[in-house]
Amino acid sequence: MENLSAVFAEAGILMIVGMGFVFAFLSVLIVAINILAKLSVKFPDPIPQVRRPKTVANVDSGAVSPSVVAAISTAVAQYRKNKIRN
Amino acid sequence: MENLSAVFAEAGILMIVGMGFVFAFLSVLIVAINILAKLSVKFPDPIPQVRRPKTVANVDSGAVSPSVVAAISTAVAQYRKNKIRN
């Protein structure tokens, strides 16, 4: 029993130290991310170069016919089927 | 010579035992498959949920133009071409 309680104590310390460390670590990471966010305003994402294509793409993607999808599936299946002999 | 005939006898026994075992094994497997077939009537394949698309697909797949296939080939080749440098 005595032995057990010693291990219990050890487990308890592990719990406290462990949870403390996890919280501390992730809290520091929060700070790091906030700093990162501030620094990153100097490095904005590159602006997409052309604007017009987007509308075109929208129109087009509406027009993708099931036949195209079927063709792709066939092509992929075909490619996969290209079997190896044992 | 005597030694050879002993090995021959061994090979003959291997042949009989081996072929017997192969036949026995695969015969039991026939029984197993037949049992499996009987049990499997309780687990029929799920019915495909929608019926209509099938006709559409048929019509469409007839309409898959060579241009689509060409485009797929191009896309695949393009993807593959994306080379690694040595």
Add this chain to the structure above:
Amino acid sequence: MENLSAVFAEAGILMIVGMGFVFAFLSVLIVAINILAKLSVKFPDPIPQVRRPKTVANVDSGAVSPSVVAAISTAVAQYRKNKIRN
């Protein structure tokens, strides 16, 4: 210093022998390729079997719409997205 000059001499010999060998090797390869070129006239590339499809293909590949390309990208992305769980 003496020792150094001995190594220098060795390096010099390496340079001469090495460059000599590289030139000799690749020069022989030039001869080999020329022989190969002469022999290969007996094994011309197979003539593409049908001629007509080429024009068709040209016409078609001009007709490959962006929608097809979009569909392919989607299909590929879809395929790639099919994620594994940790």
Add this chain to the structure above:
Amino acid sequence: MESLEILWASTGLANFAVGQVAMMLVGLGLLYLAIARGFEPLLLLPIGFGAILTNIPVAGFSEVGGLLHYIYYAGIDTGIFPLLIFMGVGAMTDFGALIANPRMLLLGAAAQFGIFATLFGAIGLNAIPGFDFSLQDASAIAIIGGADGPTAIFLASKLAPDLLGAIAVAAYSYMALVPIIQPPIMKALTSEAERKIEMKQLRHVTKMEKMVFPLAVLLMTIFFLPAATPLVGMFCLGNLMRECGVVDRLSNTAQNELINIVTIFLGLGVGSKLSAEAFLNVETLGILGLGAVAFSIGTAAGVLMAKVLGKFSKDPINPLVGAAGVSAVPMAARVVNKVGLESNPHNFLLMHAMGPNVAGVLGSAVAAGVLLALVGP
């Protein structure tokens, strides 16, 4: 005839030990869970199959010269397979939601309470006769609460290889059970009003932030917890390959073919540890029981932390998202979304739950590092 006798002596029927039969049934059970119930099939199918193979009498799959022996010692004993899986998972993970709302890291931290409470519980089981878990055993078991398969396998292979099979099976089984285990706990700890809370839309995260993030995580781990760097390092390598945009070839391979190949081998290797001696004992029951407790406590801790956090936050926080802190990516986040929709059909919490969800992965890797550093060999 002599040949027939030799042949009979070499059959499974003549050599079965009862434990082997039982373990094959366990293997079949895992296949059933994987295929019919959809429990983490990518891992549980190879694990279940490996369990069957390793228990075949005479065949010697896991003895010197056997296929599973090679797989286990080359890939799992060395830690290589779980680390490669982690690299692939890193290449699949988008940290955008977490970077946009970094306080969610606290939810991922809180949910790790499941790990440490289970460690305490595993030691407690020693009070029951039949249990004799060392602190290393208890730590390996506790990591089940991290809800992260490769982390659990990596830690168990270092701290308690004999328990590896049971721990991996428990970890993946409970991850599959997340949609069943979590909702009652989530509902018990929150009011209808709380579950209705809508959260502010997440800000846009730049490419630069996503690219620096894995490096920042790695550097912090180097500074504070080198013991976690194998796991965190490979994860961050995968994530950096994903976000940097210049090695898409490598990123795609890491998250597709490479992870698939390794997954097959990892599963078979884990299955090879499912021998009767190692699995058919009361300790396995203890592990399975503790695993369920670990998930429940982790879920509860996450939800409660979210409630606390909501009190101090100017932007509203729906406490349900705390449940996603256990990781189990992306299933826990989907469960949050589903439970949220039940209370408010216009409230899509999925993106908000992805933050704590990926935070949970980091949290459990950190917890694993702490355990390695403090009780490791």
Add this chain to the structure above:
Amino acid sequence: MESLEILWASTGLANFAVGQVAMMLVGLGLLYLAIARGFEPLLLLPIGFGAILTNIPVAGFSEVGGLLHYIYYAGIDTGIFPLLIFMGVGAMTDFGALIANPRMLLLGAAAQFGIFATLFGAIGLNAIPGFDFSLQDASAIAIIGGADGPTAIFLASKLAPDLLGAIAVAAYSYMALVPIIQPPIMKALTSEAERKIEMKQLRHVTKMEKMVFPLAVLLMTIFFLPAATPLVGMFCLGNLMRECGVVDRLSNTAQNELINIVTIFLGLGVGSKLSAEAFLNVETLGILGLGAVAFSIGTAAGVLMAKVLGKFSKDPINPLVGAAGVSAVPMAARVVNKVGLESNPHNFLLMHAMGPNVAGVLGSAVAAGVLLALVGP
């Protein structure tokens, strides 16, 4: 100059042994068969290339520290590569035709007579001076009759590693020669009327049947022949991944990238066994001769069994399909279809021949297991 002397002493020209030159010509011959004649190029090309590399003087490809040495000992000596190939082949195999008509298994069984008759023949060759095949050697040679590359390599690596090169070359060469070897035998043993027989359309096979089938095969192998479980087990794992529908990622990788990678290495490793000492002797001639006999006897046994079966069957059976029982998937089935069409242009036997064809794979794996159990180390 000294450097020139060292350089000359390190050239191939100064070090060639006549046997090495001969084996390089053999390697070139295999490349020719693979590329110009289309003989099983996926295997024979790497095997032929490996044969050239391993016979380069001075380079030491197959000595300690050489590339082929590592490949052979890591992948072939351990049995890992053939087993991974078998997993991939399992993931490519559709057992539907066999499940729909399970009696076709008897054709796959009959065709294995080629194996055991060859075993007898190999022992018989010992009567000729110069031959000295042990029972293990004879068994490894006999498996060529199984018309299954990975099975032959696996068995040879266990029973007769010295003969591995010759056995693998013979196995793949004869598999490529199936369209030439089989038709005359098929025609000699059947009447025009028999070849015209049309067979009943195969019934639909459910997903459930296909999924349980590999497990049933595995369980039977466990019960009756554990020695065959490495081969059958990995094959069934691949097939289960294919049919279960929940791990398509893994199944696709197993039958594409993974099998391709392993095929390159397997071929190079087999080629590394094509040294002059091991290949340039009368035993190799014996092996090549026996291989041809094995295929012929297997084909004949399959056809004759189909005729017997047809006598006792209420549904008609075209005896040609028996020839597909040797396996050599899918080429033997295609040959059946072609020979059938010659007699009856409306009679497509392909699907009917796929049943005995895949049955032949199981049959030869079982035969390999019997040989391992009875004459194995």
Add this chain to the structure above:
Amino acid sequence: MESLEILWASTGLANFAVGQVAMMLVGLGLLYLAIARGFEPLLLLPIGFGAILTNIPVAGFSEVGGLLHYIYYAGIDTGIFPLLIFMGVGAMTDFGALIANPRMLLLGAAAQFGIFATLFGAIGLNAIPGFDFSLQDASAIAIIGGADGPTAIFLASKLAPDLLGAIAVAAYSYMALVPIIQPPIMKALTSEAERKIEMKQLRHVTKMEKMVFPLAVLLMTIFFLPAATPLVGMFCLGNLMRECGVVDRLSNTAQNELINIVTIFLGLGVGSKLSAEAFLNVETLGILGLGAVAFSIGTAAGVLMAKVLGKFSKDPINPLVGAAGVSAVPMAARVVNKVGLESNPHNFLLMHAMGPNVAGVLGSAVAAGVLLALVGP
């Protein structure tokens, strides 16, 4: 508390050596070059990441039992990874332009002067106190001038493993710097009129020629320089798989998934050699300096050779294409094209430069073989 002390004692902060910090900064520098500057990112990203990992205190990545230790000894020390990369590169390389104009091989030969001049220079550095390069070290350094990553890594792993990290970093860095290093040299050695020279269109090359070519190269290497057959052999295997047309499955896998997987591991393994002791010394500065010299001399030698060749040729030769002889495929060829267009906007030299470019790969593999044969272990 004792636990806190143990935990603190296990942190990186408590264990950092200054050299480790410096090497991590080197690793970060490589990541910066790879990501922000696009310097050979496929290799430099994993190398930089590996450099960071290997220098983490306590974590032991490169000690027995560590991930990088396994990767290095399994893949780089054995030479397997660079050889597999070479196979993949072979499968990507089209020798058509070279076969059409074989004299371009002389440009690939001339550019190797960069290697041997550097060897001389490396020995010369020994005159400066602090440098102590053996002939083996000097040879390994010199190969940087070959502008071929896998060749450099392969040779360095055999001749000077301690310098491997610095050599690989230098090789890939300078390959990335080709667009900056080469143009001034090219312009200094040619007149405006020479740069304007248009070359005759290349003839059509048949499939047969492309297929026999790798075999011819291999046979010549076997005859004259077996020491180069590991590199040349695997390269030719890849190229044969590409051109033979019957094993596209294998060729595609070799140049995609397999090379990607190996690239990740190769980079990490190379990075593991970037320890403070091995890298932070004056020898590394020497290596970096010599590398720049090597590239410059190689470029100059190629251009001068092209001028000589042009004098004796009936078809005109633009001397710029000689610069592509250093290899660095395909970047050097692109640089040639770009510099050519500056003088003559209608003169596309890309295809003409591909000949010397791939010739340079062969040339440096041959040079590596000579060095292995003469100063190798």
